[in-house]
Amino acid sequence: MSAPVFDAVIHAPGRLQICAILSGVDEGEFAMIRDQIGVSDSVMSKHVKQLEEAGYVFPRKAAAAGRQRTWLSLTGPGRKAFAGHVAELNRLAGMVATST
Template sequence: MMQSPIFDPVIHPPGRLQICAILSSVDTAEFATLRDTISVSDSVMSKHIRLLEDAGYVAIRKTARDGRSRTWLSLTSAGRTAFAAHVAELNRLAASAPLT
């Protein structure tokens, strides 16, 4: 069931919007892949992820492989619902804008 359109200030900044869009189409994605895809530094990516995690939108799982720690991210159910509602609100706003 789709939640009614809601503008979500946590999701809206471009980096977080891109992260949610990517995660909405996969089960999980690696931190480094997301970081490279949206072209930000580790610190900027970490800040985005922390804010999404604090909102309950992203789950984080860490694994070790070949002595290297890897971080995997996924949207939670709440994150999927919030992202869908945010996109619906953006579509609603775009549809109501006058064409010039």
């Protein structure tokens, strides 16, 4: 289990959702993830770029059904950062639960 660490790159709602989706699969297709989180292509691209610049997501382009498609996967550091971020959110939620 990763140590609880808040990660500002992952924390934005769209990026958090992207990481959550990718944490459960080896890779996911750009359009499927975009549709799941309900954003435009441009917003999705910005989120992916930030995650890629942080070293958390690896994009892979490949032709499928005669069209160029982008597949995304979490890198090792991305999986570790996501797990640490989730652990920190759980730790923070636990603080609230015990104080009420």
